[in-house]
Amino acid sequence: MANAHHIKDQSCCEIEQQSQKNKQDIKNKPTFLNTWGSGIVSLIMLLAGIAADQFIKPAFFHGWPRIGWYVLAYLPVGWPVLVKGWKSILKGDVFTEFFLMGIATLGAFAIQEYPEAVAVMLFYAIGELFQDTAVNRAKRNIKALLDIRPESASVQRNEQMVTVHPEEVKIGEIIQVKPGEKVPLDGEMLSEKSSFNTSALTGESKPATYNLGETVLAGMVNLDRLIELKVTKPFNESSLARILELVQNATARKAKTEQFIRKFARVYTPIVTFLAVGLAFLPYFFVENYVFEDWLYRALIFLVISCPCALVVSIPLGYFGGIGAASHKGILFKGSNYLDLMTRINTVVMDKTGTLTKGVFEVQKAVTMDTVTTDWLSMAAAMESKSTHPIAKAIVTYAQKQGKNITEPEQQEEIAGHGLKGTVNGRQVTIGNQRLMDKENIITCADAANEVNTVIHVAIDGKYAGYMVIADELKEDAATAVQLMHKAGIRELIMLSGDKDAVTQQVARSLGIDKAFGDLLPEQKVEKVEALKKDPKRVIAFVGDGINDAPVLALADVGMAMGGLGSDAAIETADVVIQTDQPSKIATAIQVGKQTKHIVWQNIGLAFGVKIIVLALGAGGMATMWEAVFADVGVALLAILNAVRIQRM
Known part of the structure; x- marks a missing residue:
């Protein structure tokens, strides 16, 4: 169909450019007269012409008046296609669907099959309009994301509120957000509390309440009261900007099926064109009663049938719909190739903290x-006051509740996977896990070894001072997530954690995870996944959220990051981002991938099956233009309607 090239070449960046020009879009929006109106005019004239030919048979309706009537019926729907075909030829792209439909219908006029010529182009145009509707539906979820970008921010400057563009607001400035307004930038709550609609970012319809000191993300809608936020990130680094960038680039990475179909269409179209030419002229040398008009009619039918619209349009539309359906559920795929990969996953490796647990210690x-x-x-x-790690925040919060005076460290050094060393008030402070104490030759308390939950040891000037027991809480859907993944056909679920092994094993048993490994450093997580990848039958997804998960996310076949609490490094490295932080969405992502691939292959089978049958009938003179119309436009419409089903998941 005429929009096949638009589906083929249009990226989400173009969608954004369109959304930035709303007024121009409205001004240039097609009117009824040049869309459905054109089709209705042609349809009425076609039906009137057929009635005059078959039933009324007026004396004047023959010769040039009859030809003129069908030409007038043809032009409203045929002229735009002929113009597009001519422009494509001038650009060097000859064998397009415009070329095929133009040649077929003009050829039908040449052999005096006027009603068929108008009918072919009319149904082609109607199919294109239905296709436009389907494409717009597929883009709706992504456009909704683009539409949530705030255009202004109220920032406090010189003791008054000034309205500026969000990109002009700097880190540390105070902004106000009124009830009903979108939050323009990521910021820390300075107000006591408020409720927010987070559905545009997470897909969750239930409002969320944020309290003093918590981080509110750009794109959320303030529901309750006037609030003040302290900006923590510039606009181009905000969570919203990051999501938009992911979605805009999603169509750049194509699935292998999609790439094959596009390459196939470039070769297929010129081949069928030359076959049609051969069908018209070669029988002259082999058939005794050769009638050029009959064989030309068969060739024209062959051209109409062979138009690759159903494949060129419905396959990209299927993947685009899959990406849109996933984004509506709070899952962002960075490319349609990952939709395909999700269907092959048989091993899921997960981090514990922040992935299966809340990460709120x-x-x-x-x-x-x-x-x-x-x-x-x-x-x-x-020592922990400068860290953003959940355990560090828990220690600072506990000390504050105990009324402790917290100063800034004079010197601090982070030892990855172990803890911190530094100086506070002139005293040497070492804080971390048992591995750090062993490394520093510090003897710890024997009772601490019996604790099941996470233990953080503290030494002052090289002497053991005490320890803290810190516990995390499982996410509400963690157990459900494990069950759903097993039902989805995941062969093995493995949990890797830097937490102590006793805690890791306890969590694994409670959730029904197949294997679990604790006390792992970041590089040891990489080693575990590398060992799993030695089995060529394994297709591995790794799910994590911390900055130390970034190397494993890059190593896995599909890296999945928890996007709400996850670190920027993890989200940047991942192939799939779960905005809701719900592990149950892992199974949802697999389901979306499988449904998308299933529908895409249904469309391929439908298009090839019907076309091969009708091509054979047409070449043998047993099919008319009407069957050709069904084989082309009808199959394309069925494929498009089938692809739209993905968005109803």
Whole structure:
């Protein structure tokens, strides 16, 4: 169909450019007269012409008046296609669907099959209009994302509120958001609390409440009251900008099926054109009663049938619909190739903290050694005060509740996978896990080894001072996620964690995970996945959220990041981003991928099957233009309607 090239070449960046020009879009929007109106005019004239030919048979309706009538019926729907075909030829792209339909219908006029010529082009145009509707429906979810971009921000400057573009607001400035307004930038809540509609970012319709000190993301809609936020990221680095960039680039990575169909169409179209020419002229040398008009009619039927619209349009539309359906559920695919890969996943490897657990830690208790008089808790909190790690936040919050005075460390060094070392008030502070204590030759308390939950040890000036027991909480849908993945055909679920092995094994048993490994450093996670990849039958998805997960996300066949609480590095490296932070969406992503691939292959089978049958009938003189119309436009419409089903998931 005429829009096949638009589907083929249009990226989400073009969608964004269109959304930035709303007024121009409205001004240039096709009117009824040059869309459905044109089809209605041609249809009425065609039916009137057929009635005059078959039933009324007026004396004047023959010769040039009859030809003129059908030409007038043809032009409203045929002229735009002929113009597009001519422009394509001038650009060097000869064998397009415009060329095929133009030659077929003009040829039908040449052999005096006027009603068939008008009918072919009319139904072609109607099919194109239905296709436009389907394409717009497929783009709706992505356009909805683009439409949530705020155009202004109220920022506090010189003790008054000034309205500026979000890109002009700097980190640290204070902005106000009124009830009903979109949050323009990521920021920290300075107000006590408010409820927000987060559906545009996460796909969740239930409002979420954010309290003082929590991070609110750009694109959310404030529901309750006037709030103030302290901006934490510039606009081009905000969560919303990051999501838009992911979606805009999603169509750049094509699935293998999609790439094959496009290459196939470039070769297929010129081949069928030359076959049609051969069908018209070669029988002259082999058939005794050769009648050129009869064989030309068969060739024209062959051309109409062979138009690759159903394939060129419906396959990209299917993948585009899959990406849109997933985004509506809060899952962002960075390319249609990952939709295909999700259908082949048989092993899912997951991080624990922030993926299966909430990543919101609380200090359960703090134990001080009998001989220690130093206020080690305030020093530990001072060391952790500059970190954004969930455990660090838990320690600082606990110390604040205990009324401790938290100062800034004079010096701090992070030891990846172990903890921190530094200086607070002139004292050497070492805080971290058992591995760090062993590395520093510090003897810890024996009771700490019996704790099931995470233990953080603290030493002051090289002497053991005490420990804290910190616990995390499983996400509400963690158990459901494991069940759904097993039902989806995942052969093995594996959990890798830097947390102590006892905690890791306890979580794995409670959720029904097949294998679990704890006490892992970031490089050891990489080693585990590399070992799994040695099995050529494994197709691995890794799901994580922390900055230390980025190497494993890149190594896996499909890297999936938790996008709400996840780090920028993890989201940047991942192939699929789960905006809702729900592990159950892993199974949803697999389901969307399988449904998309299923529908795409249904369309391929339908298009090839019907076309081969009708091509054979047409070449043998057993099919007319009407069957050709069904084989082309009818099959394309059926394929498009089939592709639209993806969006109803």
